[in-house]
Amino acid sequence: MITGIKGFNDILPGEVERWQHIEDTARRVFSLYGFSEIRIPILEKTELFRRSIGDTTDIVEKEMYSFVDKGENAVTMRPEGTASVMRSYIEHKLYAQDPVAKLYYMGPMFRYERPQKGRYRQFHQIGAEVTGVTDPKVDAQVLTMLCHYFAELGLTEPTLQINSLGCPECRPAYRQALIDFLRERLDSLCEDCKRRYQTNPLRALDCKSAHCKEATASAPAMLDSLCAGCDDHFTATRRHLERAGTAYSINNRMVRGLDYYTRTTFELVTGLLGAQSAVAAGGRYDGLISDLGGPAIPGIGFAMGVERIALLLGDQHFVGRPDLFIAALGEEAQDEAFRLMCGLQRNGVAVEMDYEGKSLKSQMRRSDKFNARFTLIIGGDELAKGAAVLKAMDTGVQVEVPLTPEEVAARIT
Ligand code: ATP
Numbered sequence: 001m002i003t004g005i006k007g008f009n010d011i012l013p014g015e016v017e018r019w020q021h022i023e024d025t026a027r028r029v030f031s032l033y034g035f036s037e038i039r040i041p042i043l044e045k046t047e048l049f050r051r052s053i054g055d056t057t058d059i060v061e062k063e064m065y066s067f068v069d070k071g072e073n074a075v076t077m078r079p080e081g082t083a084s085v086m087r088s089y090i091e092h093k094l095y096a097q098d099p100v101a102k103l104y105y106m107g108p109m110f111r112y113e114r115p116q117k118g119r120y121r122q123f124h125q126i127g128a129e130v131t132g133v134t135d136p137k138v139d140a141q142v143l144t145m146l147c148h149y150f151a152e153l154g155l156t157e158p159t160l161q162i163n164s165l166g167c168p169e170c171r172p173a174y175r176q177a178l179i180d181f182l183r184e185r186l187d188s189l190c191e192d193c194k195r196r197y198q199t200n201p202l203r204a205l206d207c208k209s210a211h212c213k214e215a216t217a218s219a220p221a222m223l224d225s226l227c228a229g230c231d232d233h234f235t236a237t238r239r240h241l242e243r244a245g246t247a248y249s250i251n252n253r254m255v256r257g258l259d260y261y262t263r264t265t266f267e268l269v270t271g272l273l274g275a276q277s278a279v280a281a282g283g284r285y286d287g288l289i290s291d292l293g294g295p296a297i298p299g300i301g302f303a304m305g306v307e308r309i310a311l312l313l314g315d316q317h318f319v320g321r322p323d324l325f326i327a328a329l330g331e332e333a334q335d336e337a338f339r340l341m342c343g344l345q346r347n348g349v350a351v352e353m354d355y356e357g358k359s360l361k362s363q364m365r366r367s368d369k370f371n372a373r374f375t376l377i378i379g380g381d382e383l384a385k386g387a388a389v390l391k392a393m394d395t396g397v398q399v400e401v402p403l404t405p406e407e408v409a410a411r412i413t
């Protein structure tokens, strides 16, 4: 038997309905906020991710599915979506008509991580990006849409945490202060944080090791070192969130694992998935488009993990019921049922029948399994009359209907 690869999952019927619900809800909610879908390729030049996500991040250092293809090109299966969306935005000059773009995407991402509950090697993200606006109203709008989406799914559990990571004007001084702070505590840090405390000191604040958590408990916070511009931006973002009625808390230790973030950063956090606590995450990336060779246009966005949302939705039932199950006794009745079924399906009615012509008892068992809204039983008498009894399964109400697709459909819809 050939099995699938560890960390790469099948999404089977029964489960896939929950995924469709997650995706359909995103399309519906995002369209209320004026977002259009963009579809980006799975494979990109490795350089794109090195340059945008950053060489000293976990993703680029150890998690990327990179290889050299038959044409000697260094390529990578995308570990996230923002870099590709911005590459596309620049390449197709989407900004030429209007720098303001609201885009969303959904699809698989790939990271070489240790598979566990809520963490896989192929996983799926739904993400949204807004380019071309610096005004903090956009920050609040993006966060409000994200929270609206979770409310629409009936999930109140992941809560919004926000922070600011400053900008190229104020971050360098903070970074240096943090390096100085970490240097004094190097012995207490884990190997990773020790190694990268000069190249990427912020990661120490986000490290999952208990020693690092303890050693950095009194570390300086970016929020206390913001320049006037970033401070105003953060204050205004909070004011707009309050105006929008979007609940949040401040987490001044939140740093994101990608280098391109500036100013507003955020996570939707849950206590229900262990170490896999971030369900959605994102932030502003005002320098990314120009870093990738485009014009100086700001941006902000987020990505949500579909597997983690599906885990939070749990065993809720999303599998649909067919409208009708037709049971038929005898070959002639079977043929009639088949004709009727095809006609009804063309009329927009979801119909099931037993293709093999088994006993009535076994057909009714199948009908129970499908949990159809209506059943129709056709035998010799019904064939002769050209009519049969249609039973509404939830109410038990029975009516006699002529055996034509139009007549049956009229009583079902
Ligand atoms: P984590 O801290 O859990 O590793 P992250 O900071 O790497 O998350 P992002 O890169 O910001 O996550 O991606 C956004 C979202 O994508 C996460 O909040 C999570 O829901 C999901 N995600 C990220 N990596 C994985 C993975 N390996 N498997 C499943 N979902 C993932």
Ligand code: MG
Pocket: 058, 257
């Ligand atoms: Mg990660």
